[in-house]
Amino acid sequence: MLKIIMSQHDSIRAVEWKDNHLVLLDQRKLPHNEQFVALYSADDTAEAIRNMVVRGAPAIGIAAAYAVVMAARKSYKQYPQDWRQRLTAEIETLKNSRPTAINLMWALKRMCAAADTIQGDPEYPLLALAQQIHQDDIDANYHMGELGSALIPPSHGVLTHCNTGSLATGGYGTALGVIRSAYSNGKIEHVYADETRPWWQGSRLTAWELAKDKIPAHLLCDGAAAHLMKLGKVSWVIVGSDRIAANGDVANKIGTYSLAVNARYHGVKFMVVAPTSTIDLATLCGNDIPIEERPQEEVLNVSNQRIAAHHTQAWNPAFDVTPASLVDALVTEKGVIENPTAEKIAALMAS
Numbered sequence: 001m002l003k004i005i006m007s008q009h010d011s012i013r014a015v016e017w018k019d020n021h022l023v024l025l026d027q028r029k030l031p032h033n034e035q036f037v038a039l040y041s042a043d044d045t046a047e048a049i050r051n052m053v054v055r056g057a058p059a060i061g062i063a064a065a066y067a068v069v070m071a072a073r074k075s076y077k078q079y080p081q082d083w084r085q086r087l088t089a090e091i092e093t094l095k096n097s098r099p100t101a102i103n104l105m106w107a108l109k110r111m112c113a114a115a116d117t118i119q120g121d122p123e124y125p126l127l128a129l130a131q132q133i134h135q136d137d138i139d140a141n142y143h144m145g146e147l148g149s150a151l152i153p154p155s156h157g158v159l160t161h162c163n164t165g166s167l168a169t170g171g172y173g174t175a176l177g178v179i180r181s182a183y184s185n186g187k188i189e190h191v192y193a194d195e196t197r198p199w200w201q202g203s204r205l206t207a208w209e210l211a212k213d214k215i216p217a218h219l220l221c222d223g224a225a226a227h228l229m230k231l232g233k234v235s236w237v238i239v240g241s242d243r244i245a246a247n248g249d250v251a252n253k254i255g256t257y258s259l260a261v262n263a264r265y266h267g268v269k270f271m272v273v274a275p276t277s278t279i280d281l282a283t284l285c286g287n288d289i290p291i292e293e294r295p296q297e298e299v300l301n302v303s304n305q306r307i308a309a310h311h312t313q314a315w316n317p318a319f320d321v322t323p324a325s326l327v328d329a330l331v332t333e334k335g336v337i338e339n340p341t342a343e344k345i346a347a348l349m350a351s
């Protein structure tokens with residue numbers, strides 16, 4: 001059985017296969033409580049994804065891959081002759097748990113393709129693939145960390161948005177992986193992290209990860225980012241992604257688009273860090289990316305306490321789309337694309 005290997009520095013495991021089931025670190029409880037949730041079915045995993053017990057595009061895909069293992073095990077036990085056909089409903093439930101992050105659909109597609117070829121008990125072959133997907137994500141993050149770090153001039157400040165660390169991936173992180181590598185390479189003096197309303201991924205998750213790594217950081221209100229750039233405090237904005245269209249348009253946490261516009265206006269470079277499992281060649285451009293709208297209560301309340309005036313409605317898109325023209329560097333495990341275009345992305349994906 002493949003043992004998931006991370007560097008000794010990385011003790012945070014958002015997603016883990018333990019004994020014969022899935023264990024998730026409940027990210028709704030962080031940073032003050034580190035509680036874990038044990039899951040034994042695909043339907044429960046889909047609910048955990050929908051409720052953001054686990055979140056972050058790659059982490060969602062990895063959790064879904066393990067959920068397919070549990071679904072196939074149950075199906076084979078009940079229907080050894082036609083277990084594969086009986087997986088359809090649970091696969092659909094997982095697929096529909098969150099619509100924007102393509103890593104979810106990418107992982108499910110890989111697991112289903114493998115399931116189509118298995119004769120006999122599927123549990124261990126599918127578990128081996130799920131663990132390979134998990135390990136490949138970690139390996140990609142370490143490699144992207146070095147590739148992205150090489151782009152950052154010495155002793156600079158950087159700004160990041162949402163959470164793209166070990167909590168959002170198989171481990172180490174995408175944009176936060178670049179920040180981790182750049183800091184250990186002496187490239188970064190200071191990290192600025194947007195609090196990232198309304199789910200507070202920055203203040204609750206990224207600040208927690210940076211504190212655990214003892215990386216100096218300041219949290220800021222999302223609305224303070226343009227002022228920070230105007231003061232010349234950062235040379236790069238570094239973010240992750242949930243889906244990259246074939247033309248290089250980038251879907252990411254709400255607020256990313258305004259960061260990109262402000263970065264271009266202030267001469268700050270804009271870096272997107274994502275494994276190629278986040279690139280979706282079937283989505284031709286950013287307008288075709290489905291944007292998840294989440295419950296308005298996430299905006300109207302803070303820690304389940306209502307802060308908005310009564311009878312107030314809220315609009316709560318969870319993502320926005322940054323046009324490729326505002327991206328200075330797209331960092332993937334296959335290499336870096338400067339000023340991404342459809343042609344450059346097609347060539348990278350074919351390499």
Ligand SMILES: CSC[C@H]1O[C@H](OP(=O)(O)O)[C@H](O)[C@@H]1O
Pocket residue numbers: 055056057058161162163164165168169174175201239240241242252253254318
């Ligand atoms: C490493 S990609 C993480 C990506 O996912 C986040 O969204 P959410 O917290 O709603 O899952 C955000 O868009 C991050 O950039």
